[in-house]
Structure formats: C-alpha cells, structure tokens
Amino acid sequence: MDESPLVIFLMGPTASGKTELALSLYRQYQLGLINVDASQIYTGMDIGTAKPDRALLKQVPHSLIDIRDPAESYSAADFRQDALGAISAIIKEGKTPLLVGGTIFYFHALEYGLSPLPPADPELRAEITKEAEDVGWPQLHERIAAIDHEAAKAVHPHDGQRIQRLIELYQLTGEPPSQLRARQQRSPLPFRILKLAIFPEDRETLHRRIENRFDLMLREGLIDEVRMLKERKDLSMEMPAMKMVGYRQVWEHLEGFFGYNEMRLRAIAATRQLAKRQITWLRKYQGAEYVDGDNQILLQKASCEIDRAINK
Known part of the structure; x- marks a missing residue:
C-alpha cells in the first residue's frame, strides 16, 4: 500500500458543476479545498468569477481565493508556490487536499513544475x-x-x-x-495524485448552463461590479484580470463599444470558447479519470474513484 499522501485534482470546463461536486465531496470526506481558478484569486471580482459567497466560504474554507488585487500580476509559478504551501498545511491538519478549478495550465504547472524562463521585461x-x-x-x-x-x-x-x-x-x-x-526541468509532486476530470459529452447542456449562468451574473449585478473596477484609476482593459471572460465584454460595453444585448451575446460566446479550450486541455491531460453525468451521478463516480485511491 502506497503511504504517500493523496492529493485530488478536480478539473473541468467552466459551468460544468465542479463547485457543486467539490462541496458534496467535502461533506463526505475529510478534505481541504484549494482554488485552481485564475480569476477567483482576485479581490473585488466575485460575481463574474462565480466565486463562492462569503457565507459559504465561512462554512467551507477555500485556499487561494482573494489573494491578489486585480492590479497585481499572478503567474503559474506564483500559483505553484502558493498551492504547495496550501497542500502542506492541509496535510498537516490530517486532511486530503482537493484542488478544484478550470485553469488546467495551473494543474499542469503544479504537477510537473515550470521551466526557468526569463522574467518579464x-x-x-x-x-x-x-x-x-x-x-x-x-x-x-x-x-x-x-x-x-x-x-x-x-x-x-x-x-x-x-x-x-x-x-x-x-x-x-x-x-x-x-x-x-x-528543456523544462520536471519536479513532480511527491504525492499520489488522483486526477478527476468532468468531461461533458452533451455540449448543448453545457452551452445552456453557460448562458443561464451569465444571465444570473447580470441579474446579480455584474455590470455594477465591473463599473466599480473601471472607476479605479489603476486598472485598464489590458490588464490580465480585466481580460477575464465576462469582465472584458462588460468593460467594453461600459466604454460604449456596443449595447447591452451585444455585450451579453459576446460574453456568452467567449465563455463557450473558453470551455472549448478547457476541454481540449483536458483531452491531453495524462492519467485523468473522466466523469460525466448529473450531480448525483458525478458524485457517485467521483466517490468511487476516491475510495479506490484511498485504499490503494
């Protein structure tokens, strides 16, 4: 039996049900949750990133949420360092780290390391x-x-x-x-890794979820959220945080480039393209266990894989 600590990756495209599944698993196992969504690291960007609300975060703590101001940069190397620290802290508590999100490149950087590339000039x-x-x-x-x-x-x-x-x-x-x-120097994690990937076969359902979720964001006040960010004089449309899907389109709408309906359509289309790229990444991800289905089926399949990994 392998005695090295178990770390669980829960990957999937946007709007695929990752958060709901992670919360269900949290209630079932002794887990510590770590965010792997590049947009949720930023403070003040809550609605458009589908960030868990404050009440939920109080009940179910997540590491690596709200750790950077939108004006600050954050790289895959920063994420790897922060994630390794969070993993160690969770293991010391006697829990299993569950990393959940859709920034697949971050998962890859964490698992395999990064090449020593020159810093930005x-x-x-x-x-x-x-x-x-x-x-x-x-x-x-x-x-x-x-x-x-x-x-x-x-x-x-x-x-x-x-x-x-x-x-x-x-x-x-x-x-x-x-x-x-x-020439990337591999530095693999010294843990057993269970890689779960939500891989939606029914794209129409995924697209419908994307559309419904963006409409909910608009009803919850996404435009006002972006307006507040835009009123800051230290942020611009060219910054990585403001290029996030949804934020860019609303910012351009507020600049007067196009009307409300066009903004909505552009944001939904951009989110679909993001999901498509995420699915392409997932297809290439080595060793991933693919799961699909409604929430209950996802939970059953994921639980089965976790039980198997725990008992290895």
Missing part, C-alpha cells in the same frame, strides 16, 4: 504592445508562427497576452519558446 513588453497597436495581434501571431510553428498553434491570433510572452521569450533568448519549454 517591462520595456520590451511596452514595445511589443505598441507594435500590436499599430499592426494588430494577428500579424504578430504570424511572426511567431514563422519562428515557432508549434508554439503558435497553441495560441489564438487575438490572445495578446500570450503572443506578447512568446515574442518576449524569443527576443530575450534567441530560441524558439517551444524549445525552451522542451
């Missing part, structure tokens, strides 16, 4: 951003494709943040980014 980033304003991110994406086809394939032509980083890495090192990452 503010001056170079400013130059790249200025060029993008002149020619557009798709043209810079074409430049990356000419240098590093593999890296470019994984990035959308309008994903300015990631295109900027790829160009920055190439200009700082002179090497294609995919080669830098191929």
Whole structure:
C-alpha cells in the first residue's frame, strides 16, 4: 500500500458543476479545498468569477481565493508556490487536499513544475504592445508562427497576452519558446495524485448552463461590479484580470463599444470558447479519470474513484 499522501485534482470546463461536486465531496470526506481558478484569486471580482459567497466560504474554507488585487500580476509559478504551501498545511491538519478549478495550465504547472524562463521585461513588453497597436495581434501571431510553428498553434491570433510572452521569450533568448519549454526541468509532486476530470459529452447542456449562468451574473449585478473596477484609476482593459471572460465584454460595453444585448451575446460566446479550450486541455491531460453525468451521478463516480485511491 502506497503511504504517500493523496492529493485530488478536480478539473473541468467552466459551468460544468465542479463547485457543486467539490462541496458534496467535502461533506463526505475529510478534505481541504484549494482554488485552481485564475480569476477567483482576485479581490473585488466575485460575481463574474462565480466565486463562492462569503457565507459559504465561512462554512467551507477555500485556499487561494482573494489573494491578489486585480492590479497585481499572478503567474503559474506564483500559483505553484502558493498551492504547495496550501497542500502542506492541509496535510498537516490530517486532511486530503482537493484542488478544484478550470485553469488546467495551473494543474499542469503544479504537477510537473515550470521551466526557468526569463522574467518579464517591462520595456520590451511596452514595445511589443505598441507594435500590436499599430499592426494588430494577428500579424504578430504570424511572426511567431514563422519562428515557432508549434508554439503558435497553441495560441489564438487575438490572445495578446500570450503572443506578447512568446515574442518576449524569443527576443530575450534567441530560441524558439517551444524549445525552451522542451528543456523544462520536471519536479513532480511527491504525492499520489488522483486526477478527476468532468468531461461533458452533451455540449448543448453545457452551452445552456453557460448562458443561464451569465444571465444570473447580470441579474446579480455584474455590470455594477465591473463599473466599480473601471472607476479605479489603476486598472485598464489590458490588464490580465480585466481580460477575464465576462469582465472584458462588460468593460467594453461600459466604454460604449456596443449595447447591452451585444455585450451579453459576446460574453456568452467567449465563455463557450473558453470551455472549448478547457476541454481540449483536458483531452491531453495524462492519467485523468473522466466523469460525466448529473450531480448525483458525478458524485457517485467521483466517490468511487476516491475510495479506490484511498485504499490503494
């Protein structure tokens, strides 16, 4: 029997029922919950991130929620360091860590480690951003494709943040980014890992849940939440926190780029695209146990996998 501590990953696309399943498992097992959602780390961004409310967080504590101001940066390396600390603290309490969220890259970074890439260069980033304003991110994406086809394939032509980083890495090192990452020094977790992935087969149901959830966010005051963030003078639409799905579209609506109905449609479409990318990541994730079904079926399947892992 393997005596190393068990750590559970609960991954899945947005609006797939991860939170509900995590809460059900929390009531059934001795667990400590750790957030793996890049948007929920930010304070003041509650409605649009579907963050658990304060009453629930008081009953069911989550690590790594509300740990950064939206004006601050937060990287996968930051997450890995914070998550390792949270895992250790939960294990010391005699509980099993349950990491739950949809930022699949964070799970990967935690499990395998990160390559020692050069840090961000503010001056170079400013130059790249200025060029993008002149020619557009798709043209810079074409430049990356000419240098590093593999890296470019994984990035959308309008994903300015990631295109900027790829160009920055190439200009700082002179090497294609995919080669830098191929030399990644693995530092696997010293734990047994059970990887549960909610993999919705019925996309129509997922799309309907996405639409209903965004409409609920609007009713709960998402526009006012974004307006308060926008009124801060230290935030802009180009910051990573403000590029989060839903927030960007509402911000642009408040800027007058388009009306309410167009904003709603754009946000729902962007959320569907996010879910599609998350599902693509999950397909590639090695060793994941895929589960699907309604809440009760998900709980039964997940419980079965956890019981099996505990008794190994």
